[in-house]
Amino acid sequence: MKLKVAIQKSGRLSEKSLELLKECGIKVSNGDRKLKTAAQNFPMEILFLRDDDIPQYVEQGVADIGILGENEVLEKDKNVAIIERLGFGNCRLSLAIPKDDVYDSVSYFQGKKVATSYPKILSKFFLEKKIDAAIEEIGGSVEIATSIGLADGIFDIVSTGSTLLMNGLKEIETVLTSEAVMISNKNLTKDKSEILDKLLFRIKAFKNGARNKYIVLNAPNESLEKICTLVPGMRTPTILPLADSGWSSIHSVIEEDDFWNVIDALKSYGAEGILVIPIEKMIV
Ligand code: ATP
Ligand code: ZN
Numbered sequence: 590m591k592l593k594v595a596i597q598k599s600g601r602l603s604e605k606s607l608e609l610l611k612e613c614g615i616k617v618s619n620g621d622r623k624l625k626t627a628a629q630n631f632p633m634e635i636l637f638l639r640d641d642d643i644p645q646y647v648e649q650g651v652a653d654i655g656i657l658g659e660n661e662v663l664e665k666d667k668n669v670a671i672i673e674r675l676g677f678g679n680c681r682l683s684l685a686i687p688k689d690d691v692y693d694s695v696s697y698f699q700g701k702k703v704a705t706s707y708p709k710i711l712s713k714f715f716l717e718k719k720i721d722a723a724i725e726e727i728g729g730s731v732e733i734a735t736s737i738g739l740a741d742g743i744f745d746i747v748s749t750g751s752t753l754l755m756n757g758l759k760e761i762e763t764v765l766t767s768e769a770v771m772i773s774n775k776n777l778t779k780d781k782s783e784i785l786d787k788l789l790f791r792i793k794a795f796k797n798g799a800r801n802k803y804i805v806l807n808a809p810n811e812s813l814e815k816i817c818t819l820v821p822g823m824r825t826p827t828i829l830p831l832a833d834s835g836w837s838s839i840h841s842v843i844e845e846d847d848f849w850n851v852i853d854a855l856k857s858y859g860a861e862g863i864l865v866i867p868i869e870k871m872i873v
Pocket of ligand 2: 639640
């Protein structure tokens with residue numbers, strides 16, 4: 590029994606998807622760029638597909654799970670479950686208009702025409718905002734649609750905005766922020782669910798590891814209590830006495846998000862010799 594995983598064959602998400610499997614200890618060789626390959630040390634088969642096809646294949650059970658952009662999942666709107674957010678492939682789907690146009694609110698689009706490769710997501714947005722606009726579906730090169738007179742505005746993926754600028758456009762509304770997600774067929778057999786649980790367990794350990802840092806520092810004993818509340822760790826921090834009486838070494842785990850704030854506070858309590866070490870995997 591093997592879990593069939595669909596990932597993007599070649600594109601922005603391919604490398605990161607393979608890297609994620611590798612971080613989960615799963616060995617995949619795709620040297621010869623086949624359509625499918627089996628993992629060497631995990632009950633898994635990997636299918637390499639166009640991202641557009643992945644939701645449909647997962648819905649039908651041709652693949653059991655898939656990795657792709659949330660934007661694509663929402664646009665295809667198939668009967669699949671989003672089971673994990675993966676933290677890469679971040680982008681946003683935005684509305685853009687010619688840069689010299691005045692924009693006050695979304696009512697700008699009333700009666701206008703917008704070109705996009707994401708008609709479903711856009712029509713849902715316009716429906717929510719009660720805007721009656723025409724949607725022109727096109728396959729690619731959306732950013733040139735206004736300059737060639739095809740539409741009044743566009744709705745497309747934006748990452749830095751420089752492509753928009755080059756085409757004389759400005760971003761005026763973000764409709765969706767997206768990242769790569771894992772989707773699953775809704776009727777997996779018990780055997781496959783068990784393999785999937787193992788995979789998700791590993792992904793979580795990897796994500797926790799990436800989000801946290803191991804921290805080691807020396808602290809004067811009088812500020813131990815304050816410092817321990819700053820770096821509470823997984824259960825509690827480890828405190829070891831230093832040869833120099835009056836000082837201790839503290840070992841703990843902190844989150845990347847509030848990292849610099851914690852470091853600043855630690856210094857103000859007299860902490861010294863602070864080491865911050867990456868964590869490869871973290872099982873809580
Ligand atoms: P395929 O040949 O598989 O259909 P594609 O051309 O549709 O590929 P890519 O351009 O490789 O797709 O993008 C895949 C996904 O990467 C997007 O759907 C989106 O979720 C994400 N992504 C992240 N940043 C960007 C970006 N700057 N431009 C486009 N997509 C991005
Ligand atoms: Zn695609």
